[in-house]
Amino acid sequence: MDVLLTDEQEMVRTSARSFLDGECPPQLVRAMEADPLGYPPDLWRKAAELGWQGISLPEAYGGSEMPLVYLGLILQEVGRAVAPLPLHSTCVAALTIAEAGTRAQCEAILPAVVAGEQVLTWAFAEEDPRARPEAVTMTATAEGGDYVLSGRKMFVDNFVAADKCLVVCRTAPARGSNAGLSLFIVDTKSDGISQTPLVTTAKDKQSEVLFNQVRVPAANMIGRADEAWPIVERMLDRATALLCAQMLGAARKDAELAIDYAKMREAFGQPIGAFQSIQHMCADMVIWIDGGELLTCEALWRMDEGLPHSVEVSQAKAFCNEKCLASARNAQIIHGGIGFMMDLDLHLWYRRVAAWGMRLGTTYEHRARIAEALIDRPGHVVLGQPVPVEPVAAEPERRVA
Amino acid sequence: MNFGYTPEQEELRRQVEAFVQEHVTPDVLRDKEAQDDVMRGGTGDPFGSHMRELYRKLLDRGWLGIAYPKEYGGQGGDRISQYIVEEAFMRVGLNISLSGSGAPAIMAAGTEEQKRYYIPRLISREITFALGFTEPQAGADLAGLRCRATRDGDHFVINGQKIYTTSGHLSTHIYLMARTDPTLPKREGLSIFIFPLDTPGVTVRPLWSIQNNPRAPLGTTYGEARTNETFFDNVRVHESTLLGGENKGWKVAADGLNLDRVGAFRYVMSVRRDEDIVNWLKETRLEGYADNPAIRDKVAELWTEAQVCRLMTMRSMSIVQRGRDFSYEGAAEKVWAPEHGVRTTEAITQMLGPYAQLLRGSPHAVEEGVFAHNVLGAFQSGVNHGGVQIMRDQVARRGLGMPGPRRQKAAGN
Numbered sequence: 001m002d003v004l005l006t007d008e009q010e011m012v013r014t015s016a017r018s019f020l021d022g023e024c025p026p027q028l029v030r031a032m033e034a035d036p037l038g039y040p041p042d043l044w045r046k047a048a049e050l051g052w053q054g055i056s057l058p059e060a061y062g063g064s065e066m067p068l069v070y071l072g073l074i075l076q077e078v079g080r081a082v083a084p085l086p087l088h089s090t091c092v093a094a095l096t097i098a099e100a101g102t103r104a105q106c107e108a109i110l111p112a113v114v115a116g117e118q119v120l121t122w123a124f125a126e127e128d129p130r131a132r133p134e135a136v137t138m139t140a141t142a143e144g145g146d147y148v149l150s151g152r153k154m155f156v157d158n159f160v161a162a163d164k165c166l167v168v169c170r171t172a173p174a175r176g177s178n179a180g181l182s183l184f185i186v187d188t189k190s191d192g193i194s195q196t197p198l199v200t201t202a203k204d205k206q207s208e209v210l211f212n213q214v215r216v217p218a219a220n221m222i223g224r225a226d227e228a229w230p231i232v233e234r235m236l237d238r239a240t241a242l243l244c245a246q247m248l249g250a251a252r253k254d255a256e257l258a259i260d261y262a263k264m265r266e267a268f269g270q271p272i273g274a275f276q277s278i279q280h281m282c283a284d285m286v287i288w289i290d291g292g293e294l295l296t297c298e299a300l301w302r303m304d305e306g307l308p309h310s311v312e313v314s315q316a317k318a319f320c321n322e323k324c325l326a327s328a329r330n331a332q333i334i335h336g337g338i339g340f341m342m343d344l345d346l347h348l349w350y351r352r353v354a355a356w357g358m359r360l361g362t363t364y365e366h367r368a369r370i371a372e373a374l375i376d377r378p379g380h381v382v383l384g385q386p387v388p389v390e391p392v393a394a395e396p397e398r399r400v401a
Numbered sequence: 402m403n404f405g406y407t408p409e410q411e412e413l414r415r416q417v418e419a420f421v422q423e424h425v426t427p428d429v430l431r432d433k434e435a436q437d438d439v440m441r442g443g444t445g446d447p448f449g450s451h452m453r454e455l456y457r458k459l460l461d462r463g464w465l466g467i468a469y470p471k472e473y474g475g476q477g478g479d480r481i482s483q484y485i486v487e488e489a490f491m492r493v494g495l496n497i498s499l500s501g502s503g504a505p506a507i508m509a510a511g512t513e514e515q516k517r518y519y520i521p522r523l524i525s526r527e528i529t530f531a532l533g534f535t536e537p538q539a540g541a542d543l544a545g546l547r548c549r550a551t552r553d554g555d556h557f558v559i560n561g562q563k564i565y566t567t568s569g570h571l572s573t574h575i576y577l578m579a580r581t582d583p584t585l586p587k588r589e590g591l592s593i594f595i596f597p598l599d600t601p602g603v604t605v606r607p608l609w610s611i612q613n614n615p616r617a618p619l620g621t622t623y624g625e626a627r628t629n630e631t632f633f634d635n636v637r638v639h640e641s642t643l644l645g646g647e648n649k650g651w652k653v654a655a656d657g658l659n660l661d662r663v664g665a666f667r668y669v670m671s672v673r674r675d676e677d678i679v680n681w682l683k684e685t686r687l688e689g690y691a692d693n694p695a696i697r698d699k700v701a702e703l704w705t706e707a708q709v710c711r712l713m714t715m716r717s718m719s720i721v722q723r724g725r726d727f728s729y730e731g732a733a734e735k736v737w738a739p740e741h742g743v744r745t746t747e748a749i750t751q752m753l754g755p756y757a758q759l760l761r762g763s764p765h766a767v768e769e770g771v772f773a774h775n776v777l778g779a780f781q782s783g784v785n786h787g788g789v790q791i792m793r794d795q796v797a798r799r800g801l802g803m804p805g806p807r808r809q810k811a812a813g814n
Contacts, residue, residue, distance in 0.1 A: 001410070001481045002403050002719045003712065009402060069402055259801050274804040276790075279797035286796060287733045294712035295705070298404045305405070315705040367701035368694075374679050374704060375691050381679045383672050383704075384488075384711050 003294065005073075013073050019050060020081035026345040032084035033203035037161050039084045039119075048116025053090060057098050061110035067304040068095075068238065069297065072245040079249030082348050084204075086119045086158040088246060092239040093120035093166045097185070100223045100231045105185060109164060122166040122235065123153035123209060131236050131361055133179035133229050138211065140169035140182055147171075147184065147221070149192075149214040155359065159195050159207040162188050166235070167211070172226040179229035183222040190214050202355035237313045238303065240360045244296040244316045247356045248289060251324035254349035255285040258331035272334070281330045288323035295319055308386060311373045314366035321357035321366075328353040404715070406481070413482055417464065417489040425493050429455050430619055433495060436571055447571040448526070456526055459497065466499060466524035469508070474521025480722045487665035492673075494620020499523060500664040501786075503530040503576040503595065506657025510593075510645035519595070531569035531598065533577035533631060534654065536562060541791050543578075544588045544651065548633065550579035552640075557581070557594070559602075559636040565785075569605045569629040574598060577633075578650050591650035594642045602636035605629050611777050615761045621771040622778030623670050623742065623785070658787060659731040663721050667735070667782060668714040671742040672707040674775055677768055678749050679704065696752055703745045710738045729800025732792040739782035739789055746772070746779040 005013065023043055032038055047053065056071040057063025071091060078087055094113045097105055112118040128135040138151025149169055159165060165186050172180035186193075192214040195207040223231045259282050262273030272278050299312035328350045332339040339346050357363075374381055406414065432449025448456075459465050467483035469475025487498040499505070504523045507515055522528040539546035548561025559579055569575070575598050582590035598605065606629060613626040645653035679700060682691045690696060713734040720730060749772050750757040761770035783789040797803040 001406055001715060002722065003715045004719045004723065005402055259803070263803060271804055273797075274806070276794065276797075279801075279803050280790065280793040282801055282803065283729075283733075283736065283793040283796035286729070286800060287737055290716075290730075290733060291709035291713070291737065294716065295708060297402055298708075298712060301402060301404050314701075315708055318701070319705050319709070364698060367698045367705075370701035370704060371697035374700065375682050375697060378683075380683075381676055383676055383707055 003297070009070070009073060012070055013077065016050075016052075016074050016077035017080065019046075020077055020083055024081045024083045026082075026348060029082050029084055029348050035084075038158065038205035039086055039161055043083075044085060044119070045116045047085060047087065048114065051114075052087060053094070053116060054110075054114035056091065057094055057110055057114060058106075061098070061106055062114035063098075063110070068242070068300045069304055072242060072296065072300045075242050075245040076249035076252075079246035079251075079352075080253040082250055082253075082352055086121070086161050088239070088242060089121040089157040089162070090119055092235060092242065093122045093164070095238060096122070096166060096183075096231060096235040097222065099234070100183075101185075102219075104219070105222065109185070118163045119158060119161045120164050120166070121156060121158045121162040122168075122239075123156045123159075124168045124232065124236065125154045125156075126152060127154065129154060130365055133174065133181055133232075136168055136170050136179075136181055138167070138169050140171050140184060140216070142171075142218070142225075143215075145218050146215045147182075147218060149184065149186065149211045149216055151211055153209045153211070155198070156195075156207045156209050158205050159188060159209055160197065160205050164188065165209075166222065168228065168232050178226060180226050181228045181232060182225050183228040183231060184216050185220040185222060186211075186214065186216055190216070200355055202352045204352070204355070233310075236360065237310055240317050241296060241299045241303065241309075241313045243356055243360050244292065244320045245300070247320050247324045247353055248292050248296060250349050250353050250356075251285075251292070251320075251327050252289050254328050254331045254346070254353065255282070255289060257346055257349070258282065258285070258334040262334055278334060281334065285327040285330050288327050292316065292320040292323055311370055314361070314369045317361050318363045318366035318370070321363045324353050325357050406485070410482055410485055414485045414489070417486050420458075420462075421489050421493055424455060424458060425490070425495065426451065430494065434616070434619055456497075460525055465497065466504075466520070469499075469504070469520055469524060473508075473516050474524045480718055484665055484718055488669060491620065491665045491669035494618070496620070496666050498664045498666055500666050501532070501661050503532075503574075503657070503661075505660035505663075506576075506593075506653055507595070507644065509656055509660065510649075510653040514641075515595075515644065528574055529568070529572040530574050530576040530595070531566045531572040531629075531631070533563040533566055533569075533575045535565045537564050537630075541788055543654075544591065546578060546580060546591070548577070548579040549583075550581050550592060550594065550638075552581070553637075555640050556637050557640065557642075559594070559633045559638065561633050563631045563633075564608070565628050566605065566631040567625050567628040569598065569631050570607065570627065572598060575603070575631070576644075578654055581650075582648055585648065588651040590648055591654075592647050593644040593650040593653050594638055595644050596638045596642040600636055600638060602634045604632040604634070606632070612774065615770075617774035617778060618761055618769045618771055620670075621673065621769075622775045623667075623739075623782040624778040656726075659727045660721070662731050662735055662786065663714075663717045665714070667738050668710055670782065671710050671738040672745075674742070674745050674749060674772065674779075675700075675703050675707040677771065678745070678752065681768065690752070699748050699752075703741075703748060706737075706741045706744065710734075710741055713737055729796040732787075732795035732799070735787055735792045736789045736796065739779075742775070742779040742782055746775040750776060 051064055052074050054063035055066050056068050059065045097109055140147040140149045165188050167184050167186045169182055170180055171182040174180045192212040195209045198206045200206055262278050263271050265272050295316040299309055299316045302309040302312055332350055338344050428451040432452040436447055463476045464486045466475040467478040468480040471477040490497045502523050507519050536546050550557040550559045577594045578591055580590050581592040608628050608630055612624045616626045717730055717734055756767045757772045759766040759770055760773045798805050
């Protein structure tokens with residue numbers, strides 16, 4: 001038990017921070033909001049030179065095979081710089097291919113991801129945006145050696161920039177514990193795909209994507225037909241915990257901007273940061289962000305250890321949704337009027353923190369998941385001990401700490 | 402970064418939990434409850450024979466003061482293992498930790514002689530301290546305290562009054578902060594003294610809290626049934642009772658308070674009701690509670706907050722374990738956990754409705770009235786031992802480098 005960063009983790013954080021301090025000024029963030037692709041390819045390649053895309057991918061495909069905690073540290077820094085890089089969507093999809101894909105699928109995609117030559121994303125949400133298998137209505141039908149995909153996906157991150165997209169489809173009606181879902185690797189340039197950009201508060205690149213009779217070779221299926229839900233659930237959990245890391249990095253920087261401003265801005269003859277009303281806002285911001293960071297790190301650590309983690313992921317996201325936004329709102333309030341002027345950079349953080357809190361599970365959804373684990377499963381709960389696990393999931397052996 | 406226990410620590414946890422099951426008997430708990438009825442100088446034993454026996458067994462197993470060096474009567478072990486023992490006992494209502502004992506401050510600031518004398522005796526509970534900080538006119542503004550210690554050769558003569566000297570009627574010693582130089586700025590003229598409470602001129606009088614009648618079930622809420630006011634009337638103590646040197650008391654106290662907060666005590670107090678309400682919802686015969694979406698949402702929110710309490714405790718433990726100094730982390734924990742305890746308590750009152758008002762001993766009291774007693778006790782955690790607003794000041798000033806108040810003049814009293 002030592003919840004602080006190791007020296008090596010500190011080093012990873014520090015070097016990522018200094019790289020982005022140099023390479024990703026707010027002007028670049030602003031420019032990319034107006035860019036059709038939404039990211040600078042040369043910065044993407046430089047990130048690959050640092051090994052970011054492959055940090056948690058297997059060594060066999062050129063990655064560094066570091067625990068997810070390390071990818072979390074990098075994404076925290078990406079969030080801190082609000083860097084316009086499609087790193088989150090790429091890593092989430094790549095980790096799922098690495099975990100559940102065939103050797104051929106891994107070989108075809110992962111080395112290119114590690115080299116910074118491919119951008120990936122995934123598509124799950126539809127009209128009902130909740131992370132429930134029932135929400136998937138898009139179909140895939142076997143036809144010869146192919147599957148034919150038809151349906152509509154919403155809120156697909158970086159689709160405009162992506163080469164490949166992991167698409168969750170219904171191949172069978174849900175039956176008992178089998179959700180009837182399958183997962184496909186789809187080339188984003190395939191015939192029958194059309195996308196419409198969404199206009200978002202974060203000014204990031206999300207799309208509504210229409211699949212009209214899109215043919216995908218059966219060899220592009222990840223896992224077995226109709227049985228993809230456990231793979232997808234793990235993908236969504238990883239995506240959620242990693243998005244928390246990104247949110248926390250942004251919220252931390254945003255809080256620091258407000259704290260620095262409060263030390264400098266004078267009113268009533270002294271810095272406003274000398275007033276307790278402001279100090280206590282700032283103290284709360286730091287306490288909240290620290291809390292979110294501890295929850296998120298524990299969730300990622302449990303994934304790395306192969307321990308049950310869905311409650312921990314939901315705790316992290318439910319908490320970050322509320323507390324990161326509250327912190328960013330405080331940062332706006334401390335700045336007063338200048339805080340909502342386009343010229344000041346502060347809104348770059350506020351808009352993203354707010355938007356990320358709406359993606360990958362709202363506070364209500366995640367709390368419903370926590371409540372289900374706490375209340376609906378038999379057995380007493382003790383804080384600090386794992387909540388009773390679902391009977392089907394055998395608990396993996398714990399690695400030596 | 403590691404959120405797990407080692408196999409050895411897991412094994413210790415199992416052993417301690419089994420020990421608690423077997424040896425923390427109703428007799429031991431009765432001894433603990435009887436403490437409140439023992440008046441200093443009365444005929445009762447403030448420890449009780451069963452409690453003494455329990456401590457002997459704990460000493461035999463080497464489970465007290467695990468993280469203290471062997472030469473001072475500890476085990477030279479790690480802080481996490483010590484925490485594991487503390488938590489298991491806190492869960493049955495016994496605080497066997499050395500948090501709040503003065504031991505961390507003595508380790509940090511004591512002379513070699515003081516460490517050799519006090520630490521083993523604090524570990525064995527031969528010596529226990531009452532904390533003499535707060536005065537009727539000096540609570541949050543602790544540095545404004547007036548209790549005077551005037552030098553007289555190699556002695557000091559102490560005059561003044563302390564309030565909320567909790568367990569002053571049970572403890573053998575006091576850990577007192579007094580003003581030794583009124584001409585200096587107020588934080589610079591303070592000193593800490595440690596000496597026996599039976600020194601002539603010391604008078605301890607009871608103050609009864611709102612938790613007094615009926616009393617909360619053992620260890621189920623923050624706050625004691627009885628605290629005290631303590632008077633010092635020409636109390637003569639030798640200069641060797643100074644801890645950390647003359648006029649050095651502010652730093653000794655500030656560091657000591659931070660260290661004193663580390664551990665299982667406040668954390669367990671702040672989160673037990675979260676467990677209780679979940680387990681109550683699982684078992685209640687009443688319909689429409691466990692499946693009420695508003696209650697489910699609130700319970701999940703509170704559970705998440707409780708995890709943050711646990712993780713902040715783990716962070717503080719990690720800092721101590723590494724031998725690092727606190728910047729603001731102890732203060733952050735002391736904001737979050739007490740306020741969380743209050744939020745949980747108040748939310749539960751709105752889940753249980755009229756049942757949540759029933760105190761211990763009342764017909765129909767839920768879980769021996771713990772929820773009702775927390776209405777009286779939970780908020781005290783945010784008041785005692787550094788109020789939450791003072792803690793926020795510390796986070797902002799020590800942690801974030803925000804400016805402090807401008808004035809700082811001589812105490813002048």
